[in-house]
Amino acid sequence: MTDLALIAAVSIFTAGLTVSxxxxxxxxxxxxxxxxxxxxxxQQPDAAPTLSRTLFVSLAMIESTAIYCFVVAMILIFANPFWDTVKAAALVGS
Amino acid sequence: MTDLALIAAVSIFTAGLTVSxxxxxxxxxxxxxxxxxxxxxxQQPDAAPTLSRTLFVSLAMIESTAIYCFVVAMILIFANPFWDTVKAAALVGS
Amino acid sequence: MTDLALIAAVSIFTAGLTVSxxxxxxxxxxxxxxxxxxxxxxQQPDAAPTLSRTLFVSLAMIESTAIYCFVVAMILIFANPFWDTVKAAALVGS
Amino acid sequence: MTDLALIAAVSIFTAGLTVSxxxxxxxxxxxxxxxxxxxxxxQQPDAAPTLSRTLFVSLAMIESTAIYCFVVAMILIFANPFWDTVKAAALVGS
Amino acid sequence: MTDLALIAAVSIFTAGLTVSxxxxxxxxxxxxxxxxxxxxxxQQPDAAPTLSRTLFVSLAMIESTAIYCFVVAMILIFANPFWDTVKAAALVGS
Amino acid sequence: MTDLALIAAVSIFTAGLTVSxxxxxxxxxxxxxxxxxxxxxxQQPDAAPTLSRTLFVSLAMIESTAIYCFVVAMILIFANPFWDTVKAAALVGS
Amino acid sequence: MTDLALIAAVSIFTAGLTVSxxxxxxxxxxxxxxxxxxxxxxQQPDAAPTLSRTLFVSLAMIESTAIYCFVVAMILIFANPFWDTVKAAALVGS
Amino acid sequence: MTDLALIAAVSIFTAGLTVSxxxxxxxxxxxxxxxxxxxxxxQQPDAAPTLSRTLFVSLAMIESTAIYCFVVAMILIFANPFWDTVKAAALVGS
Amino acid sequence: MTDLALIAAVSIFTAGLTVSxxxxxxxxxxxxxxxxxxxxxxQQPDAAPTLSRTLFVSLAMIESTAIYCFVVAMILIFANPFWDTVKAAALVGS
Amino acid sequence: MTDLALIAAVSIFTAGLTVSxxxxxxxxxxxxxxxxxxxxxxQQPDAAPTLSRTLFVSLAMIESTAIYCFVVAMILIFANPFWDTVKAAALVGS
Amino acid sequence: MTDLALIAAVSIFTAGLTVSxxxxxxxxxxxxxxxxxxxxxxQQPDAAPTLSRTLFVSLAMIESTAIYCFVVAMILIFANPFWDTVKAAALVGS
Amino acid sequence: MTDLALIAAVSIFTAGLTVSxxxxxxxxxxxxxxxxxxxxxxQQPDAAPTLSRTLFVSLAMIESTAIYCFVVAMILIFANPFWDTVKAAALVGS
Amino acid sequence: MTDLALIAAVSIFTAGLTVSxxxxxxxxxxxxxxxxxxxxxxQQPDAAPTLSRTLFVSLAMIESTAIYCFVVAMILIFANPFWDTVKAAALVGS
Amino acid sequence: MTDLALIAAVSIFTAGLTVSxxxxxxxxxxxxxxxxxxxxxxQQPDAAPTLSRTLFVSLAMIESTAIYCFVVAMILIFANPFWDTVKAAALVGS
Incomplete structure (x- = not known):
């Protein structure tokens, strides 16, 4: 198992684990x-606009933690600095 | 176990784990x-339209986290950059 | 354990795990x-049509996550790109 | 442990795990x-027909996820494409 | 550990696990x-017949998932296609 | 560890696990x-006969899943087809 | 580790696990x-005889599953067919 | 690790696990x-005798499962048939 | 790792695990x-004597299971028959 | 890893685990x-003395199980018979 | 597996684990x-401004713990002092 | 890994585990x-002194179990008899 | 795996685990x-200032445990005394 | 892996685990x-001072267990007696 394969395998597994x-x-x-x-x-149909607004702000706030995970997974798959470094080293070595 | 097989095995397992x-x-x-x-x-049949609309927005928001997982699984199966790199390297090596 | 068998074993296990x-x-x-x-x-027999419709939309939405899993399991069993690649390589090698 | 045995063992274990x-x-x-x-x-004996119908639709919907699992287990036992491929390869090899 | 013993051990363990x-x-x-x-x-003794009938249909529906498991366990013990294949191969080999 | 001992050990462990x-x-x-x-x-002493009957049918239905497990454990201990096959093979081999 | 010791160790462990x-x-x-x-x-002291009878039947039914486990544990310790077979084989071998 | 030590270690561990x-x-x-x-x-001080009697019967029934475990642990420590067999074999062997 | 040390280590660990x-x-x-x-x-200060008596009987009954564990732990530390046997064997062997 | 170190390590770990x-x-x-x-x-300030007494008796009863654990941990650290035996053996051996 | 690859693999895995x-x-x-x-x-539409303000302060406070995790993950990926040290050492060594 | 290091590692890990x-x-x-x-x-501001006293006694009783753990952790770090024995032996050996 | 890499890997993993x-x-x-x-x-809009103050004090108290974790993680990443010692030793050795 | 590195790795991991x-x-x-x-x-704004005082005493009592953990973690990182002993031994040895 080369270093390149190890980094790739860990990145793939971590990306999936993180997002799920x-x-x-x-x-x-x-x-x-x-x-x-x-x-x-x-219960209070008259307050629907206020309630909706509070709901949407809250959902956005909660969704943000899911988005952090999605961002980290995307970084790991498409912009992984460790992978870039090790791939460059492998190219130089070959 | 070649590198190619390792990457493939990890990708398959992660894709399934992520989506499930x-x-x-x-x-x-x-x-x-x-x-x-x-x-x-x-309880309040008159507010059905408002309630349905709030429900659908909420379901869409919640479903989005499942869709992130589905997207990551699809990327891992059909557009996996690590697999492409390692497969190209294997072709060059052979 | 050849690469082919590893990929097959992981695909089988993941497909079952995913769907269950x-x-x-x-x-x-x-x-x-x-x-x-x-x-x-x-409680409200008069609202049965509205309630049923809301229920069916919700069930469809929830079922969709199970269907994602079923789809991924089917892809892993019957249209697995990693398996196809490795099997082709094995045929070439033999 | 030959490849054939590995595939068989994994298929058996996965089929049982999936369905249980x-x-x-x-x-x-x-x-x-x-x-x-x-x-x-x-509570509402007069609505029994409507309630029964809603119950049966819901049970069918829920049962469908169990049936997905049963189907995957049956495929793994009786129509496993990986097993067929590897068994054919073993016959050719012998 | 021969292939035969591996398949047998996995089948026994899986059958017990599945059914339990x-x-x-x-x-x-x-x-x-x-x-x-x-x-x-x-609460409603007059509705006993309707309630019993609904109960029995539901119990049958729920029991079906236990029966899937029992069927799979029985197949693994008494009609295991993998076992038959490997046992035949062992007979040919000896 | 001979094959015979492996099958015996797995059967013993699985039987206990299954039933417990x-x-x-x-x-x-x-x-x-x-x-x-x-x-x-x-709450309703007058309905005791109906309630008892419903209870006993339900208990029987629920107990059936425990009995499946007990049956499988007994089969594994006293009528294990894998054990019979491997023991016969061992006798032939000795 | 001889076969005899393996069977004994597994039987002891399984018996304890099963019953606990x-x-x-x-x-x-x-x-x-x-x-x-x-x-x-x-709540209803007048119904005590009926309630006690229902309780005792239910306790007996529930206790039965514990007794299955106790019986299996006793079989594994004192009437273990696998142990008898392997011990006989060991005597013959020595 | 001799067979004797293995049996002793497993018996000790199982006895403790079982009872705890x-x-x-x-x-x-x-x-x-x-x-x-x-x-x-x-709530009903007048029914104390009936309640106490029902309680004690129930406690005895429930305690019985703990006593099964204690009995099995005592058998494993002080009247372990596997230990007796293996110890006798060790004496003969020495 | 001698047999003596194995038995001692398992006894120590099991005693602690059992009692905790x-x-x-x-x-x-x-x-x-x-x-x-x-x-x-x-709620019912007049029934305090009856309640206390019932409480103490129940506590004693429940405490008994903890005492079983304490007794087994003490046996394992101070009157362990396996340890005695193996220590005697070690003395003879040295 | 000498026997002495094994016993010491297991005693330390078990003492901490037991008490925590x-x-x-x-x-x-x-x-x-x-x-x-x-x-x-x-709710009933007049019954405070009776309630406090019942509370303290109960706390003492419950605390007793924690004290069992503390006692076992102390025995394992400061009066461990296995450690004494093995240390004596080590002194003799050196 | 070189040191560089180990650090990279651990950093990737930890970053994903931390944020998820x-x-x-x-x-x-x-x-x-x-x-x-x-x-x-x-319940109290008139107090909406006070409630919203309290909610937002609380959400910010709770979100802060998620942000700690995100910050640590970003540090591990993009400003990892251990990675820098080991990469520098590797450059010097090559 | 020398004995000294093993004891030290186990003591450190156990101390942290115990207290946390x-x-x-x-x-x-x-x-x-x-x-x-x-x-x-x-609910009953007039009984505050009695309630506070009962609370403090209870807190002290509950805190005592945490203090047992802290005491054991401190003993393991600063007054560990196993460590002292093994360190003395190491000094003698060197 | 050099010592340096081991310390680095453990520090990275622990920092992430601690903070998450x-x-x-x-x-x-x-x-x-x-x-x-x-x-x-x-419920009590008039008491909002008292309630807010109590809330903020409580949040600060609870947040303090998260901050302990963040501090420990930062120490492990940026001011790790073990890392400094081992890195200095490595420089001396090279 | 030298002793020094083992102690350092265990101390780092334990400190993080303890505090988190x-x-x-x-x-x-x-x-x-x-x-x-x-x-x-x-509910009772008039009792706010008494309630706050009781709350703060309780929070301090509860916080004390977290502080025990923080103290142990700090001891492990900055005043670890095992580390000091082993580091001194390493200096003497080099």
């Missing part, structure tokens, strides 16, 4: 917030 | 939001 | 949504 | 939906 | 449905 | 159903 | 049923 | 039953 | 029973 | 009992 | 806070 | 007791 | 406190 | 206590 594990918390948190918002609108 | 683990949270979160919406419509 | 693990969340989420819908229809 | 793990979620989800339906019929 | 793990979900789900049915009959 | 793990779900499910039945009889 | 793990579910399930019965007798 | 793991379920189950009985006596 | 794991269930169960008793005395 | 794992259950159980007592005193 | 695991708690905590805020606004 | 794992239960238990006390004071 | 695992508890605890504060302000 | 795992319980416990205090102040 990172989807767990946000999805549950957003589900809870959305459920609360829907129940609240049903 | 990434389905857990969104499915539970969507189930919770949908349950809240259905109960809310039963 | 991916069934957990959707089944629980759908159960929750269905339970809410049934309780809601009992 | 894939039974967990659907069984719990169906139990929840059925419990809700039974309570609902007791 | 596959009993967990259905047993819990049926317990929940049965508890709901019994409470419902106590 | 398979007792978990049914015991909890039966406990839940029984608790519901006892509470229901206390 | 198999005690978990029944104990919890019986605790739940007993708690329900005691509460029910306090 | 086997204490978990019964202790929780008895705690639940006792809590229910105490609450029930406070 | 065996404390989990009883402590939780006793906490629940005590909490119920205290609440019950506050 | 053994603190989990008692702390939770005492927290529950204390919470119940405090709530009860607030 | 660190998203779990904040997402759940924010979902809870947001749900409480939405319910509160529906 | 031992903080889990007490912190949760104290949180529960404190929450109950605060709610109780709000 | 240490974010779990504080985020959940802060979410709970914030939810309580928001609900409380909605 | 030790933050879990206190953070959750403090969150619960703070939530109770905030709800209590909203």
């Amino acid at each position: 594990f990172g989807a767990l918390g946000p999805a549950l948190g957003e589900g809870r917030a959305a459920a609360a918002a829907i129940s609240a609108i049903a | 683990f990434g389905a857990l949270g969104p499915a539970l979160g969507e189930g919770r939001a949908a349950a809240a919406a259905i109960s809310a419509i039963a | 693990f991916g069934a957990l969340g959707p089944a629980l989420g759908e159960g929750r949504a269905a339970a809410a819908a049934i309780s809601a229809i009992a | 793990f894939g039974a967990l979620g659907p069984a719990l989800g169906e139990g929840r939906a059925a419990a809700a339906a039974i309570s609902a019929i007791a | 793990f596959g009993a967990l979900g259905p047993a819990l789900g049926e317990g929940r449905a049965a508890a709901a049915a019994i409470s419902a009959i106590a | 793990f398979g007792a978990l779900g049914p015991a909890l499910g039966e406990g839940r159903a029984a608790a519901a039945a006892i509470s229901a009889i206390a | 793990f198999g005690a978990l579910g029944p104990a919890l399930g019986e605790g739940r049923a007993a708690a329900a019965a005691i509460s029910a007798i306090a | 793991f086997g204490a978990l379920g019964p202790a929780l189950g008895e705690g639940r039953a006792a809590a229910a009985a105490i609450s029930a006596i406070a | 794991f065996g404390a989990l269930g009883p402590a939780l169960g006793e906490g629940r029973a005590a909490a119920a008793a205290i609440s019950a005395i506050a | 794992f053994g603190a989990l259950g008692p702390a939770l159980g005492e927290g529950r009992a204390a919470a119940a007592a405090i709530s009860a005193i607030a | 695991f660190g998203a779990l708690g904040p997402a759940l905590g924010e979902g809870r806070a947001a749900a409480a805020a939405i319910s509160a606004i529906a | 794992f031992g903080a889990l239960g007490p912190a949760l238990g104290e949180g529960r007791a404190a929450a109950a006390a605060i709610s109780a004071i709000a | 695992f240490g974010a779990l508890g504080p985020a959940l605890g802060e979410g709970r406190a914030a939810a309580a504060a928001i609900s409380a302000i909605a | 795992f030790g933050a879990l319980g206190p953070a959750l416990g403090e969150g619960r206590a703070a939530a109770a205090a905030i709800s209590a102040i909203a």
